[in-house]
Amino acid sequence: MEKRDKFTGMNSIKFNQYFKTDDDCKKYVADIKWEHGYSCKTCGNTRYIKGSKPYHRRCLKCKKDESPTAGTMFDKVKFSLLTAMNIILKIVTKKKGMSTLELSREFELRQKTCWSFKWKIQQAMQSSRQNPLTGEVHVDEFYIGQPEEQKRGRSKGEKRLVIVALEKVEDGVGRAYAQVIESAASEDFKPFFNNYINRDAVVVTDEWRGYSPLKKEYRHLKQVPSNEGKNFPEMHIHIMNLKGWLRGIQHHCSKEHLQGYLDEYHYRYNRRNNMNTMFDLLVKKMVENKPVRLITKRDA
Numbered sequence: 001m002e003k004r005d006k007f008t009g010m011n012s013i014k015f016n017q018y019f020k021t022d023d024d025c026k027k028y029v030a031d032i033k034w035e036h037g038y039s040c041k042t043c044g045n046t047r048y049i050k051g052s053k054p055y056h057r058r059c060l061k062c063k064k065d066e067s068p069t070a071g072t073m074f075d076k077v078k079f080s081l082l083t084a085m086n087i088i089l090k091i092v093t094k095k096k097g098m099s100t101l102e103l104s105r106e107f108e109l110r111q112k113t114c115w116s117f118k119w120k121i122q123q124a125m126q127s128s129r130q131n132p133l134t135g136e137v138h139v140d141e142f143y144i145g146q147p148e149e150q151k152r153g154r155s156k157g158e159k160r161l162v163i164v165a166l167e168k169v170e171d172g173v174g175r176a177y178a179q180v181i182e183s184a185a186s187e188d189f190k191p192f193f194n195n196y197i198n199r200d201a202v203v204v205t206d207e208w209r210g211y212s213p214l215k216k217e218y219r220h221l222k223q224v225p226s227n228e229g230k231n232f233p234e235m236h237i238h239i240m241n242l243k244g245w246l247r248g249i250q251h252h253c254s255k256e257h258l259q260g261y262l263d264e265y266h267y268r269y270n271r272r273n274n275m276n277t278m279f280d281l282l283v284k285k286m287v288e289n290k291p292v293r294l295i296t297k298r299d300a
């Protein structure tokens, strides 16, 4: 089998040299989709001939014609595949991503159209949860939204609580993850811990009692005084940057949308040292993921 060519460019010049037409993008998607062989979506047969259009494949048994984008997250997108790929490039390579407003200006699309495509991208940016954090892991929670100075456990109003975990490494921070949670109680912390933190990690939290019950599963968990965040400088900076980015990019977002933005932020953050692989990895994820539909219609 021929090895698939991966686009590793980081700017529009390289992009425009590589992807000149919509067909170039279809080929890219087809190469990913059928990288490990073809199997008809309708009957499962593995023999095919060329389909009616470029890069389509037609099943030899049931004669069904399949496009490269059918059954992927690019299915039924309201603009060309070339534009879709362009948007992905912008979102992964711009350090702060791009708001839907910026996207709509750049590509002359309705903001709502940009929003629903960006939402798909954010779905594809969700962590696979296959590589939990290890070593020394700091965990903290913070509020996004309304007044931030309230104590934990009080009425939340429009605020949303977010839990963050980050790997402390010798020269700073390794990877990080964040999740919207209901409350600062151990039962809400637990699924996040289980998804993102290795059991053998040396977890460090502040002295909030909600973390104590997790010592049963995380035997190296230790609680230290926060000293108003001074004992967790990396965490403090991470949260500041995350909040700053959120403030800049979206004016309003509901709880389920906030998670998308947290996923987007950490997708880029965790790959900040391998940026040239991000485009291909994300397109691959979008080809392999099933098409998704928006649950709510609220715009951000």
Ligand SMILES: [Zn+2]
Binding pocket: 040, 041, 042, 043, 044, 045, 059, 060, 061, 062, 063, 064
């Ligand atoms: Zn078939």
